[in-house]
Amino acid sequence: MSPATSISEGYSASASPDAPPVLELRGINKSFGPVHVLRDVDLTVRAGEVTALVGDNGAGKSTLVKCIGGIHPADSGSYLFEGQPVKVDSPRAAAELGVEIVYQDLALCDNLDIVQNMFLGRETTKRFVLDEVTMEQLAADTLASLSVRTVTSVRQRVASLSGGQRQTVAIAKAVLWNSKVVVLDEPTAALGVAQTAQVLELVRRLADKGLAVVLISHNMNDVFAVADRIAVLYLGRMTAQVSTSDVTHSQVVELITTGRGAATRREAPDEPNGTAGADGTSEWKNGERP
Amino acid sequence: MSLGETTTDTGPGPGDDAAATTTSTAKSAGEAASSADVKDETVTAPDPRPDLSDTARRLARRLVRTNSAWTFLVLLVLMTAFSIMKPAHFPTTFNLRNVATDAAVLLIIGVGMTYVVITAGIDLSVGSVLVFSGVVAAKTMTGISDVDAGWGPILLGLLAGLAAGAAWGALNGFLVAKAKVPALIVTLGSLGMALGLAQVMTEGQDVRGVPTRLSDTIGNGRVLGVPWLVVIALLVTVLGALALATTRFGRRTYAIGSNAEAARRAGIPVELHLIKVYALCGLLAGLAGILSLARFTTTTIGGHTNDSLGAIAAVVLGGTSLFGGVGTIVGTLIGVFIPAILQNGFIILGVQPYWQSVAVGGVLIAAVYADQLRRRATQRA
Ligand SMILES: Nc1ncnc2c1ncn2[C@@H]1O[C@H](COP(=O)(O)OP(=O)(O)O)[C@@H](O)[C@H]1O
Ligand SMILES: [Mg+2]
Numbered sequence: 291m292s293p294a295t296s297i298s299e300g301y302s303a304s305a306s307p308d309a310p311p312v313l314e315l316r317g318i319n320k321s322f323g324p325v326h327v328l329r330d331v332d333l334t335v336r337a338g339e340v341t342a343l344v345g346d347n348g349a350g351k352s353t354l355v356k357c358i359g360g361i362h363p364a365d366s367g368s369y370l371f372e373g374q375p376v377k378v379d380s381p382r383a384a385a386e387l388g389v390e391i392v393y394q395d396l397a398l399c400d401n402l403d404i405v406q407n408m409f410l411g412r413e414t415t416k417r418f419v420l421d422e423v424t425m426e427q428l429a430a431d432t433l434a435s436l437s438v439r440t441v442t443s444v445r446q447r448v449a450s451l452s453g454g455q456r457q458t459v460a461i462a463k464a465v466l467w468n469s470k471v472v473v474l475d476e477p478t479a480a481l482g483v484a485q486t487a488q489v490l491e492l493v494r495r496l497a498d499k500g501l502a503v504v505l506i507s508h509n510m511n512d513v514f515a516v517a518d519r520i521a522v523l524y525l526g527r528m529t530a531q532v533s534t535s536d537v538t539h540s541q542v543v544e545l546i547t548t549g550r551g552a553a554t555r556r557e558a559p560d561e562p563n564g565t566a567g568a569d570g571t572s573e574w575k576n577g578e579r580p
Numbered sequence: 581m582s583l584g585e586t587t588t589d590t591g592p593g594p595g596d597d598a599a600a601t602t603t604s605t606a607k608s609a610g611e612a613a614s615s616a617d618v619k620d621e622t623v624t625a626p627d628p629r630p631d632l633s634d635t636a637r638r639l640a641r642r643l644v645r646t647n648s649a650w651t652f653l654v655l656l657v658l659m660t661a662f663s664i665m666k667p668a669h670f671p672t673t674f675n676l677r678n679v680a681t682d683a684a685v686l687l688i689i690g691v692g693m694t695y696v697v698i699t700a701g702i703d704l705s706v707g708s709v710l711v712f713s714g715v716v717a718a719k720t721m722t723g724i725s726d727v728d729a730g731w732g733p734i735l736l737g738l739l740a741g742l743a744a745g746a747a748w749g750a751l752n753g754f755l756v757a758k759a760k761v762p763a764l765i766v767t768l769g770s771l772g773m774a775l776g777l778a779q780v781m782t783e784g785q786d787v788r789g790v791p792t793r794l795s796d797t798i799g800n801g802r803v804l805g806v807p808w809l810v811v812i813a814l815l816v817t818v819l820g821a822l823a824l825a826t827t828r829f830g831r832r833t834y835a836i837g838s839n840a841e842a843a844r845r846a847g848i849p850v851e852l853h854l855i856k857v858y859a860l861c862g863l864l865a866g867l868a869g870i871l872s873l874a875r876f877t878t879t880t881i882g883g884h885t886n887d888s889l890g891a892i893a894a895v896v897l898g899g900t901s902l903f904g905g906v907g908t909i910v911g912t913l914i915g916v917f918i919p920a921i922l923q924n925g926f927i928i929l930g931v932q933p934y935w936q937s938v939a940v941g942g943v944l945i946a947a948v949y950a951d952q953l954r955r956r957a958t959q960r961a
Contacts, residue, residue, distance in 0.1 A: 398842055410848070411832075415827075
């Protein structure tokens with residue numbers, strides 16, 4: 291796969307409910323020794339949409355992300371990409387499909403600069419020599435295409451960047467490669483209010499450009515602000531995957547904490563719609579019931 | 581993202597990015613208006629006006645920040661001092677040629693060691709591997725021919741020596757990368773094994789009768805007045821420096837030392853890369869063994885016990901961080917010559933040459949201390 295100056299244009303930017311799934315996981319199981327972390331997990335990710343993956347600490351979100359990224363291949367279950375069953379058993383295999391992960395701990399090399407990090411493992415060369423000019427240009431173009439204005443020089447060492455800037459670099463690295471699916475594991479967990487807003491805006495922009503985005507977050511306001519769908523993981527099981535407009539904050543919170551809730555009956559005709567609003571402005575009140 | 585936060589490198593050097601960026605952006609009045617947003621407006625793209633003085637300033641800043649610039653200064657001061665004190669003896673072609681020849685073997689080992697240390701590893705075995713390779717090369721040459729051997733047997737011997745070195749290195753790398761045994765222990769083990777096996781093969785007696793063709797050319801010959809040993813060492817240094825700075829292999833070496841897990845997640849075959857790096861270090865130790873053999877016309881089994889530590893000291897003096905991810909071959913070049921010049925200068929001055937060990941030890945600790953300080957400063961940011 292070659293680097294792209296602009297984001298993939300293969301998908302329409304509209305999040306139509308019938309957009310074909312880009313990535314589908316079916317019956318994923320994953321154990322670490324005796325610990326059965328993921329149990330029969332299904333997940334569907336569509337182009338042009340932000341799918342929020344929520345769940346309590348230890349629910350298995352990061353583990354699921356590592357299965358998607360090929361770091362910890364699943365023990366069983368199927369992995370479909372654009373409808374085709376594929377085998378993703380290494381980070382490289384995921385990258386070749388156009389699946390990019392922004393890990394919770396970012397996985398950047400502090401001693402390398404922004405360009406070097408963005409091209410890590412996929413360095414551009416010209417007759418065995420690193421093509422620094424091209425890489426620097428592509429890195430700058432990608433940051434520009436994401437409307438990132440917060441980084442003064444792409445030759446800054448990553449160690450010298452703020453948390454938000456590091457997050458931005460990690461995201462830019464993920465979209466540099468004409469990627470089709472971008473998974474972000476708690477990208478705002480360590481950020482302040484302003485930085486969080488910028489990262490969320492960036493996440494939304496990725497989906498609007500036609501990418502399939504998976505966002506893991508603990509913050510209900512963040513989730514309702516940008517997500518089109520919400521997938522809830524409870525003790526390693528996927529308890530619900532619903533449209534954001536079909537559920538309220540409190541319903542999602544109940545799903546997260548108990549694994550059960552009204553939201554699982556989303557097909558019911560009497561289910562109230564849009565009480566939470568997708569603009570992220572509404573407050574989450576604990577115990578609120580529709 | 582709040583860009584009031586530091587966006588600058590936190591190296592120990594004066595005159596850093598903050599000053600430079602602010603002055604250049606402040607020129608445009610509109611941007612300077614809201615001081616908090618000044619940096620928000622600066623563009624991501626490479627500097628739109630790449631002016632020469634700016635480039636020079638950046639380069640200077642980078643130099644000041646690197647350890648190797650300081651050690652280079654130390655080297656210059658030493659050489660100047662000795663030249664002033666003993667103008668007739670120190671700065672002569674004869675003397676400097678001797679210093680360079682003595683340093684050649686250590687320099688070649690140091691190049692390989694730089695790669696290993698940048699991956700946050702260490703190789704204590706190079707001195708023993710050097711001896712082992714020299715013995716294998718000598719045994720091959722003397723086994724299939726004699727002192728008057730032609731180039732055929734010599735070449736076979738050289739290849740055998742290089743292969744032996746690379747094999748030890750690959751074994752080290754395999755044990756470090758795949759078996760996950762700490763590099764310190766693996767190479768401490770192979771230090772003993774390589775030397776022991778070399779002694780077993782020779783029953784502890786140095787192998788003599790190395791072909792004169794080898795010692796007359798590579799060992800003690802010159803090209804344009806420069807000893808072959810020095811030419812080969814410089815060639816290795818230049819190639820090693822280029823590979824480290826401008827190739828994918830070099831870039832990934834830094835990445836692994838900086839954050840091995842990030843490298844793995846970026847699809848870099850970390851284990852294989854580590855094996856290659858240790859094999860390279862072993863190969864260069866093999867080359868050093870051959871050069872030593874050519875120079876002294878005999879294996880010098882007992883003469884290399886300090887080589888590994890000498891090479892590590894040179895690498896660290898040259899600004900390569902034991903924590904990995906940082907370092908240069910040029911730094912190692914400087915780091916090799918500081919002890920060499922010190923020793924030579926002391927001998928010429930009539931000072932007991934043993935003071936060299938004392939002085940180098942002190943400088944070494946100071947260099948690592950400076951590295952620690954810099955890391956702490958970076959982490960605080
Ligand atoms: N590499 C591992 N080895 C053993 N157990 C693990 C490993 N990674 C995660 N786990 C376990 O799997 C469970 C889910 O962890 P994780 O996926 O990190 O949860 P989340 O990201 O939802 O907080 C936890 O109980 C954790 O201890
Ligand atoms: Mg997690």
